[in-house]
Structures are given as C-alpha cells and as structure tokens.
Amino acid sequence: GENVEQHPSTLSVQEGDSAVIKCTYSDSASNYFPWYKQELGKGPQLIIDIRSNVGEKKDQRIAVTLNKTAKHFSLHITETQPEDSAVYFCAATTGNQFYFGTGTSLTVIP
Amino acid sequence: DADVTQTPRNRITKTGKRIMLECSQTKGHDRMYWYRQDPGLGLRLIYYSFDVKDINKGEISDGYSVSRQAQAKFSLSLESAIPNQTALYFCATSEGYGEAFFGQGTRLTVV
Numbered sequence: 405g406e407n408v409e410q411h412p413s414t415l416s417v418q419e420g421d422s423a424v425i426k427c428t429y430s431d432s433a434s435n436y437f438p439w440y441k442q443e444l445g446k447g448p449q450l451i452i453d454i455r456s457n458v459g460e461k462k463d464q465r466i467a468v469t470l471n472k473t474a475k476h477f478s479l480h481i482t483e484t485q486p487e488d489s490a491v492y493f494c495a496a497t498t499g500n501q502f503y504f505g506t507g508t509s510l511t512v513i514p
Numbered sequence: 515d516a517d518v519t520q521t522p523r524n525r526i527t528k529t530g531k532r533i534m535l536e537c538s539q540t541k542g543h544d545r546m547y548w549y550r551q552d553p554g555l556g557l558r559l560i561y562y563s564f565d566v567k568d569i570n571k572g573e574i575s576d577g578y579s580v581s582r583q584a585q586a587k588f589s590l591s592l593e594s595a596i597p598n599q600t601a602l603y604f605c606a607t608s609e610g611y612g613e614a615f616f617g618q619g620t621r622l623t624v625v
C-alpha cells in the first residue's frame with residue numbers, strides 16, 4: 405500500500421514568517437494530494453489540494469507544490485498568523501483509501 | 515447542523531465492554547470512513563465503505579467491526595474494549611476521492 409511520510413513533526417515560526425511542510429509518498433499511482441488543518445478539539449478540515457496533473461496551486465497565503473518524479477509534495481504558508489497554529493496533515497490517494505502523514509504541529513509565535 | 519455528526523463525543527468504558535460509536539452524514543456521499551488518531555501516528559484507517567453493501571478493512575481493523583446501516587450512517591464497534599484502544603476516533607465521508615469531510619471526533623478512554 406501507499407506510505408506517506410511527513411516532516412517536520414513540529415514547527416515553530418515567528419508571526420509573519422513562512423512555514424513549509426514536506427511530504428513524500430511511495431505509490432506512483434497516487435493522483436490526489438489534499439492537505440488538512442486540525443484545530444484543537446476539532447476534526448481535520450481541507451485547506452488546499454492538488455491533483456497529479458498540476459504542479460502548483462495557490463490560494464491566498466497557502467500554496468502546494470507537487471513533484472511527481474520525486475514523489476514529494478509540500479505545503480507553503482506565507483505571512484503566518486497566530487490563527488495558523490494547528491496540526492497539519494498531508495494525504496495521498498489513488499482513488500480508494502486516503503493515506504495520511506503523521507502530522508505537523510505548527511506554532512506561530514506572536 | 516454539522517455535515518458529519520459523531521456520537522458520543524466523549525466516552526469512558528471499562529476493559530472488556532462492548533461499545534459502539536455512531537456516525538451520520540448529511541452530505542449525501544456514498545463513501546464513509548473510520549479513522550483512529552494517536553499522538554505521533556497521524557490518522558490510521560480502521561474500516562471504509564463505498565456504499566451500503568460494501569465494507570472494507572483498513573490497516574488497523576483488528577478488534578473493531580463496522581455496520582453501514584444506510585447511506586448516511588456508519589457505526590464502529592469495539593467488541594471487547596482494551597486499554598490500547600484509547601484514542602481519538604474520527605468518521606469521515608467523501609464523494610469519490612475528492613475532499614473528505616470529518617466529524618468532530620469521539621474521545622474514547624478504556625480503563
């Protein structure tokens with residue numbers, strides 16, 4: 405099955421700085437890569453996603469890049485704000501199960 | 515109302531007891547999932563269902579069973595709870611392999 409690795413497990417940044425979270429996957433058939441944000445006491449919520457026919461996608465301060473050859477994809481958050489503090493999960497799927505990374509706890513220091 | 519509702523939100527049970535976690539969704543999606551979240555381990559799939567007649571084991575199905583009572587309802591049972599099943603459990607639903615919508619989670623403690 406698919407194996408998704410996510411790094412780093414914890415990340416602290418100053419408010420206004422950028423944050424980058426990286427994931428790798430093993431199954432070249434994976435074709436959909438969502439990113440989820442989980443706030444304390446809540447379920448994960450989709451913040452951005454990318455499909456295998458696209459190399460980059462941006463939504464305001466959030467962007468995701470995908471390198472199919474290297475089998476890795478990354479989440480970029482610019483101009484971080486305290487409300488960005490949360491746990492972030494990457495995932496990959498071939499169309500059946502979602503395989504999640506182990507999560508990154510992001511803390512934005514005011 | 516939430517798109518995905520889980521009950522109960524919190525539960526403490528004793529070792530050996532049978533317990534059921536319930537999930538209902540209003541998205542009208544065919545696919546439903548049960549995940550378990552443990553610190554440092556992310557979200558691990560227990561069972562998933564692509565329609566009412568379809569049930570599939572995930573990576574950690576031992577000790578669990580599920581029932582898909584209707585398109586909108588998917589319940590998870592622990593036949594005989596043990597302490598290492600203490601975790602946060604999430605139900606989710608998706609349309610195909612698009613966005614997955616998660617419930618608020620059930621925090622289960624087995625003592």
